[in-house]
Amino acid sequence: MDRGSNKHSARVDDELADEVRDLVQGVGGGRADETRVPESPADGEPVVSPILGDAEANDISRFGRYIGRSALPGDRVKLRESAETLLAPDDVLADIDTLPDGREFRTVAEIWTALGR
Secondary structure (H helix, E strand, O other): OOOOOOOOOHHHHHHHHHHHHHHHHOOOOOOOOOOOOOOOOOOOOOOOOOOOOHHHHHHHHHHHOOOOHHHOOEOHHHHHHHHHHOOOOHHHHHHHHOOOOOOOEOOHHHHHHHOOO
């Protein structure tokens, strides 16, 4: 049976595999060993976006409820029509009215960013 490596003995291969098992199969959180801190992204690599707080997650979720799937991609007029159809509250309609005219939005996240949030 081929082990896939002949650089080390079977015992050393097993020991090395056991040392990195948590890194390979784990979720990456809760580091018991402080030396296992992930590296920062290099130049040109994508940066992980920050996690939304509870309040902001609730706000974007509430806003997104009133943007129908058929409205995306869409401009301010199409988004406003969709929100009115879904009986959006006045504050959501007011937010949509502040969006730049003539720009097409593909996702609720793009709309949220355009609103400066």
